[in-house]
Amino acid sequence: MQNKIIEIVDSINTSQVFSELSDAQSGGICVFIGTVREFTQGEAVVSLEFETYKKMALKEMDKIAVEATEKWNLNKVIIRHAVGLKVIEDPVVVVGASSAHRDACFEACRYLIDSLKETVPIWKKERFENKQVWVSAHP
């Protein structure tokens, strides 16, 4: 598919995404933006650090975008993830899709972020005042 954007970047500009997904054949655009939350289970987070195996992450992100376009009738798809040090309220991931009717892009958007969290080799370390934790590493 021509109309897909798959990227790993240092920082995300959320104002780009409308023009990136906007499309004459589309009647709707659905976007999910993941951001840094201040509290995890009551503990104050200072920052998050994201690391990736970039070559593999881009391949896995591409697979997810292709799967989404096979499941739904989408015109444009974006999956963009940031890496490096992020602080409270920073955007860390943007996924979205545009489609002729809203059902397709709503459902695809959820699929894009849920799949990304399952398979894409990106790791997040939460830094608190007194400790650092790799998220989901331990049961």
Add this chain to the structure above:
Amino acid sequence: MNILLFGIAKDIVGQSQLYFSEGEDAPSTVLELKKKISEKYPEFRKLTSLAIAVNSEYAEDHVSLNGFDEIAVIPPVSGG
């Protein structure tokens, strides 16, 4: 044979790559690699999951390993 390490795998081993000399020491399959690193670094046993990528694709336990493959340890992912 060089093994790339990321996330908590890098912290457990204390470096970003692990080296096995060719021959008896080198694991010949994904499963053998998992066993070797878990024996040498028992902290790997405590992880939620442990996957191996060969040439930047997830590889099942039976997949064979060669010195020229790009091999990586993939601890539980946490993007998004």
